[in-house]
Amino acid sequence: MRRSLIAFFFLASLHSCSYLHSQPNHATNPVVDSDGDGLSDAVEAKLLAMFAPDFMVSRTDCSIAPAQFAPALTTPTVIADDGTIYGQAFPRKHHPGEVELHYYHLWKQDCGELGHALDTEHVSALIQLGRDATAAVALYWYASAHEDTICDASHLALAETIRADKHGPTVWISRGKHASFLSKDLCTHGCGGDRCDQMELLNVRAIVNLGETDAPMNSIAWLRSSDWPLQEKMRRSDFPQARLALVNKSPQTDVVWANPSKRPAQAAILGLNAGIGGAAAGARATDTAVVVSGDDTGSALGVTSSRTGSALSKTSQNVWKALKKSADETGRFLIPNLN
Ligand SMILES: [Ca+2]
Numbered sequence: 620m621r622r623s624l625i626a627f628f629f630l631a632s633l634h635s636c637s638y639l640h641s642q643p644n645h646a647t648n649p650v651v652d653s654d655g656d657g658l659s660d661a662v663e664a665k666l667l668a669m670f671a672p673d674f675m676v677s678r679t680d681c682s683i684a685p686a687q688f689a690p691a692l693t694t695p696t697v698i699a700d701d702g703t704i705y706g707q708a709f710p711r712k713h714h715p716g717e718v719e720l721h722y723y724h725l726w727k728q729d730c731g732e733l734g735h736a737l738d739t740e741h742v743s744a745l746i747q748l749g750r751d752a753t754a755a756v757a758l759y760w761y762a763s764a765h766e767d768t769i770c771d772a773s774h775l776a777l778a779e780t781i782r783a784d785k786h787g788p789t790v791w792i793s794r795g796k797h798a799s800f801l802s803k804d805l806c807t808h809g810c811g812g813d814r815c816d817q818m819e820l821l822n823v824r825a826i827v828n829l830g831e832t833d834a835p836m837n838s839i840a841w842l843r844s845s846d847w848p849l850q851e852k853m854r855r856s857d858f859p860q861a862r863l864a865l866v867n868k869s870p871q872t873d874v875v876w877a878n879p880s881k882r883p884a885q886a887a888i889l890g891l892n893a894g895i896g897g898a899a900a901g902a903r904a905t906d907t908a909v910v911v912s913g914d915d916t917g918s919a920l921g922v923t924s925s926r927t928g929s930a931l932s933k934t935s936q937n938v939w940k941a942l943k944k945s946a947d948e949t950g951r952f953l954i955p956n957l958n
Pocket of ligand 1: 707
């Protein structure tokens with residue numbers, strides 16, 4: 620699938636003479652930039668195909684697969700649970716030559732604890748452009764997991780660390796909750812309820828470019844719907860400088876938490892007094908989510924402390940139940956917007 624997509628978009632991009640251009644849609648400019656962000660449609664398509672992750676999903680997921688939504692409707696409406704991935708590509712502000720790619724897996728429903736209709740999840744990459752499309756490399760990868768909640772276990776790493784600088788990484792999507800993980804082992808180290816079992820490679824039907832929120836592509840009318848937080852996720856960078864600094868100051872083997880400040884609160888919920896943040900990292904700083912082993916394990920990452928991870932896994936099974944119990948007793952949810 621990936622090879623056929625790459626071949627298609629490579630041919631399409633042959634007509635593009637540059638990545639960035641200053642006069643989009645000018646009558647004399649043959650390069651089309653439908654969403655007006657300065658990056659041609661052909662280059663956006665090529666980059667999205669080139670770095671498309673391999674998504675691992677559970678064959679027992681009650682929502683089946685990332686869904687395709689009816690483009691012309693302003694309310695997100697599922698056509699089919701058919702493995703559609705939606706992409707976004709835009710230049711990184713104030714960093715010429717860098718592009719951010721977002722890969723959204725959008726689901727009919729979150730069917731884990733505290734489930735809800737629709738589920739808006741994604742992973743993203745920061746790309747360094749080269750002199751031509753084939754020379755582009757990924758610098759960092761980010762995976763969202765319960766983003767914007769107290770259970771936020773989102774994380775990021777150098778692309779080289781997870782061996783995904785020339786192509787996409789393997790991404791593990793937890794069953795029912797659809798949190799994204801750059802390591803299968805990390806799946807159970809979030810904030811409860813995440814399981815990555817009975818996994819299989821998602822057969823991606825297509826990668827559909829969303830464009831930008833003010834200039835959708837492919838006739839999509841639901842980008843700004845208030846039924847889900849997609850607009851918010853599309854409008855922000857996943858790679859602010861402070862977050863990249865967390866990676867850059869850590870050992871090159873480490874995957875780090877994107878929001879380490881939330882880990883103490885999660886530890887309290889889990890009843891773990893001693894730093895959930897270092898769950899898989901032994902004595903490493905609490906910024907570290909997992910340490911990639913030095914042996915040749917490919918994209919199946921190893922961890923340095925399976926003993927600690929196992930203990931946390933058992934504990935986390937009760938987290939969603941505890942949160943729900945709290946909500947039942949206090950009349951309000953501790954986490955207002957579960958992703
Ligand atoms: Ca764009």
